[in-house]
Amino acid sequence: xxxxxxxxxxxxxxxxxxxxxxxxxxxxxxxxxxxxxxxxxxxxxxxxxxxxxxxxxxxxxxxxxxxxxxxxxxxxxxxxxxxxxxxxxxxxxxxxxxxxxxxxxxxxxxxxxxxxxxxxxxxxxxxxxxxxxxx
Amino acid sequence: xxxxxxxxxxxxxxxxxxxxxxxxxxxxxxxxxxxxxxxxxxxxxxxxxxxxxxxxxxxxxxxxxxxxxxxxxxxxxxxxxxxxxxxxxxxxxxxxxxxxxxxxxxxxxxxxxxxxxxxxxxxxxxxxxxxxxxxxxxxxxxxxxxxxxxxxxxxxxxxxxxxxxxxxxxxxxxxxxxxxxxxxxxxxxxxxxxxxxxxxxxxxxxxxxxxxxxxxxxxxxxxxxxxxxxxxxxxxxxxxxxxxxxxxxxxxxxxxxxxxxxxxxxxxxxxxxxxxxxxxxxxxxxxxxxxxxxxxxxxxxxxxxxxxxxxxxxxxxxxxxxxxxxxxxxxxxxxxxxxxxxxxxxxxxxxxxxxxxxxxxxxxxxxxxxxxxxxxxxxxxxxxx
Numbered sequence: 062x063x064x065x066x067x068x069x070x071x072x073x074x075x076x077x078x079x080x081x082x083x084x085x086x087x088x089x090x091x092x093x094x095x096x097x098x099x100x101x102x103x104x105x106x107x108x109x110x111x112x113x114x115x116x117x118x119x120x121x122x123x124x125x126x127x128x129x130x131x132x133x134x135x136x137x138x139x140x141x142x143x144x145x146x147x148x149x150x151x152x153x154x155x156x157x158x159x160x161x162x163x164x165x166x167x168x169x170x171x172x173x174x175x176x177x178x179x180x181x182x183x184x185x186x187x188x189x190x191x192x193x194x195x196x
Numbered sequence: 197x198x199x200x201x202x203x204x205x206x207x208x209x210x211x212x213x214x215x216x217x218x219x220x221x222x223x224x225x226x227x228x229x230x231x232x233x234x235x236x237x238x239x240x241x242x243x244x245x246x247x248x249x250x251x252x253x254x255x256x257x258x259x260x261x262x263x264x265x266x267x268x269x270x271x272x273x274x275x276x277x278x279x280x281x282x283x284x285x286x287x288x289x290x291x292x293x294x295x296x297x298x299x300x301x302x303x304x305x306x307x308x309x310x311x312x313x314x315x316x317x318x319x320x321x322x323x324x325x326x327x328x329x330x331x332x333x334x335x336x337x338x339x340x341x342x343x344x345x346x347x348x349x350x351x352x353x354x355x356x357x358x359x360x361x362x363x364x365x366x367x368x369x370x371x372x373x374x375x376x377x378x379x380x381x382x383x384x385x386x387x388x389x390x391x392x393x394x395x396x397x398x399x400x401x402x403x404x405x406x407x408x409x410x411x412x413x414x415x416x417x418x419x420x421x422x423x424x425x426x427x428x429x430x431x432x433x434x435x436x437x438x439x440x441x442x443x444x445x446x447x448x449x450x451x452x453x454x455x456x457x458x459x460x461x462x463x464x465x466x467x468x469x470x471x472x473x474x475x476x477x478x479x480x481x482x483x484x485x486x487x488x489x490x491x492x493x494x495x496x497x498x499x500x501x502x503x504x505x506x507x508x509x510x511x512x513x514x515x516x517x518x519x520x521x522x523x524x525x526x527x528x529x530x531x532x533x534x535x536x537x538x539x540x541x542x543x544x545x546x547x548x549x550x551x552x553x554x555x556x557x558x559x560x561x562x563x564x565x566x567x568x569x570x571x572x573x574x575x576x577x578x579x580x581x
Contacts, residue, residue, distance in 0.1 A: 066319045066323050070319075081446075089448070091446065092445055092446035093445060093446075099435045100436070100448075118338075119337050119338050119341075120334070120337070121330055121333035121334055121385045121386045122330075122385065122386060123327045123329075123330050123385060124382075124383060124384060124385065125384070127321070127324055127326050127327035127328070127330075128311075128313075128321055128326055129312070129316075129318065129321025129322060130321060130323075130324045130326070130327075132324060136324055138324070138325070138334070138385075139334065140334060140438055140439070142449050143449075146448060146449045146450075147446050147448065147449060148438040148446060148448070148449055149445065149446045150325065150438060150444070150445050152323065152324060158386040163341060174322060174323060174324070175322075183322065185322075185323045
């Protein structure tokens with residue numbers, strides 16, 4: 062069985078989606094879903110699904126396991142800009158920084174992190190270069 | 197308005213000290229600062245202690261050891277800016293007339309390796325997103341993309357600061373390095389190599405603040421003309437920048453929102469009634485080499501995008517127009533969170549007094565220190581003499 066690293070962050074569906082929200086007062090878009098607008102403090106932003114397609118804005122690779130992480134290294138981490146006007150911090154499926162470029166089309170996918178003590182595969186959201194996500 | 201003077205400073209060197217406790221280091225720094233200020237047990241009415249990893253009642257443990265309790269003792273946590281936050285509170289209380297004299301210190305023993313921060317949620321750790329150096333790497337890459345900064349510039353920041361640090365007996369690394377050596381160290385997170393990142397470590401720093409009109413004590417080894425604390429400002433972030441020290445999971449697709457450092461610096465310049473062109477020496481946050489360059493831009497030491505040219509001009513080297521991190525910076529000293537901001541201020545007090553020997557900035561009269569870290573918290577301090 063697979064379990065999400067945290068409920069409410071993304072929909073583990075086909076296609077997957079990041080779960081965000083949009084402020085009814087100022088129009089700002091949030092990820093993760095917010096209780097109050099982080100920009101103008103208005104209450105009750107509207108839940109929305111964010112676009113699974115975006116462009117690469119920044120990227121690097123993590124070469125040593127960070128605190129509390131039990132998965133494999135190296136792994137990619139970066140920032141993807143989505144059409145809603147947000148930039149999202151995300152894992153990347155590509156861990157070689159030299160093979161990525163600014164503005165490259167990216168698409169959302171779900172990746173396995175590690176198997177937990179209950180024998181379940183823990184999964185999280187990630188972005189992959191467009192066209193490679195189904196692998 | 198009541199002016200605030202700094203009448204005593206003290207340090208415990210920054211480094212790794214097996215068998216020396218957080219309390220031991222705080223005691224050493226506080227003793228030195230009180231001695232310089234010529235005061236003892238009843239010489240201050242409040243104490244503020246910066247620490248992030250010290251645990252419960254860190255400040256109380258230090259002052260208990262010295263037999264100096266009874267007054268309010270407040271521990272202050274504000275990430276990398278903890279010491280700056282403590283300084284702001286103490287200065288504001290003196291200006292408001294609450295106290296004549298206050299003790300401000302910071303003491304810290306950091307775990308080794310990548311800092312495990314309670315800032316992150318457990319799922320962020322599990323997903324590999326609690327990778328602090330990766331955020332530094334992403335920010336460094338954006339600086340390279342927008343400001344013409346190259347890996348060679350990043351290496352030369354390290355070479356500059358490590359050269360400065362050779363003359364600082366309180367620094368962890370007192371040995372020069374080379375561009376080849378920096379670029380030959382392993383890649384931690386592109387574009388950052390190991391030598392481009394400061395080491396979390398241990399140390400303490402202390403300051404005595406006093407109302408300026410009372411600032412010449414009868415018996416003191418400190419110079420007769422004390423340094424004035426012209427501004428001590430703390431700011432948090434405005435949301436928007438995705439790579440801000442607030443470390444959000446998302447931000448706006450816009451670069452128009454000012455950074456917390458800029459907010460703090462702008463307020464500090466206004467409070468002190470001066471601007472970046474009036475500065476003679478700067479100690480700024482150089483957690484990584486790119487952070488120093490970005491700090492220069494955010495503090496207004498150059499135009500946005502101008503940090504590579506500023507470094508190339510030689511201005512920020514000792515002997516240049518505006519030396520940055522003459523102490524060697526965090527890249528030489530290491531970063532004990534609660535003490536690092538006050539360590540900068542101690543350095544600048546000594547610079548303004550002309551006590552820095554081979555690393556002295558000649559004729560320095562006006563100085564700025566800057567810290568920024570998780571929260572976000574950004575601190576800016578301006579000293580004059």
